[in-house]
Each structure stands twice: as C-alpha cells, then as structure tokens.
Amino acid sequence: MSRKVEKLKYCPAGHFSEDFAYPDYFDKRNSILSDGICSLCTKEHLIQEFKNWSSENTEIDKIIQESQIKYKYDKLHWIPYSNFQNINHIADCDYGSVYSAKLENGIKDDWNFIKQDWKYHSIGRKVALKEIKDSRFDIVRVVKNYDCIDYGISKNPSTKS
Numbered sequence: 001m002s003r004k005v006e007k008l009k010y011c012p013a014g015h016f017s018e019d020f021a022y023p024d025y026f027d028k029r030n031s032i033l034s035d036g037i038c039s040l041c042t043k044e045h046l047i048q049e050f051k052n053w054s055s056e057n058t059e060i061d062k063i064i065q066e067s068q069i070k071y072k073y074d075k076l077h078w079i080p081y082s083n084f085q086n087i088n089h090i091a092d093c094d095y096g097s098v099y100s101a102k103l104e105n106g107i108k109d110d111w112n113f114i115k116q117d118w119k120y121h122s123i124g125r126k127v128a129l130k131e132i133k134d135s136r137f138d139i140v141r142v143v144k145n146y147d148c149i150d151y152g153i154s155k156n157p158s159t160k161s
C-alpha cells in the first residue's frame with residue numbers, strides 16, 4: 001500500500017513552497033512534500049555539515065560546497081573512503097587506476113524533517129572508483145568539469161590520492 005505524497009505549503013521549519021531553493025537550478029522553487037522532504041531543509045543541513053568534512057584541498061571543498069548550495073547539475077558529496085567496501089582493481093589507465101566498489105552507506109539524498117535524519121540513496125550500490133595517482137593530473141580541473149562524476153569525491157588515506 002503506498003501512502004499518497006502531497007505537496008505542502010510550509011515545512012515544520014517554516015520554509016515556504018514559493019521560496020527560492022536553488023537559484024541556478026531549473027526548478028528554482030522550494031519543493032515541500034508530506035513524506036518529510038523540503039529542499040531548503042536539505043540545503044540548510046548540508047551547509048551545517050560543511051564543518052564536518054574536508055578534502056584537505058580548499059578549492060575542491062569550495063566546488064563541492066557550491067554544488068550543494070546551488071544544485072548545479074547535481075549535488076557532489078565528500079565521500080569518506082571508509083564508505084567504499086569490496087574494492088576490486090579493474091584496470092589501470094594513464095592517470096591512475098579504476099576500481100569497482102560498494103557504497104556501503106550510500107549517499108545523503110535529502111534531509112527528512114519527519115524522521116529528523118538523512119534519507120540516503122544508492123545504499124550498497126556498486127560504483128566505479130577512479131583513483132588518480134599522477135600528481136601532475138589537475139584534480140581541481142576534473143572536479144570542476146563534474147559531469148564525469150556521479151556521486152562525489154573521496155581520498156584514499158593510505159596513498160593520499
């Protein structure tokens with residue numbers, strides 16, 4: 001049995017459905033749904049978490065943060081390396097290596113104002129992990145051109161790449 005999801009005018013935090021959520025996104029208006037989703041709640045919680053993670057590269061941090069604030073294309077995420085499980089080497093390429101891996105905990109999708117917790121997507125999903133080992137390779141340029149990145153960016157704590 002599926003519960004009917006309705007559009008709401010206000011969320012419990014007081015956001016309004018006519019507010020602008022993502023000025024650069026094609027759907028600029030805030031979307032508030034009765035199953036607990038509000039674009040502005042999600043955005044505020046993502047911003048609150050900026051202090052909890054860092055790629056150790058301020059330029060990359062800035063790109064990820066901007067993608068979450070503006071919803072440019074899709075949101076990028078900083079993914080802790082420990083979220084990747086069952087890492088298997090697939091191939092080497094000129095800049096590094098490609099692995100398959102399982103996204104153990106998924107990716108934060110939306111803040112749920114009913115559960116007061118994150119809703120995750122892609123939990124347990126198999127993904128391709130590209131490790132860039134060539135230090136001449138400009139990671140900032142790759143990240144800026146992020147239509148080639150589906151989920152986010154991580155750092156291998158042992159190789160620092």
Ligand SMILES: [Zn+2]
Binds near residue numbers: 012014038039
């Ligand atoms: Zn809200």
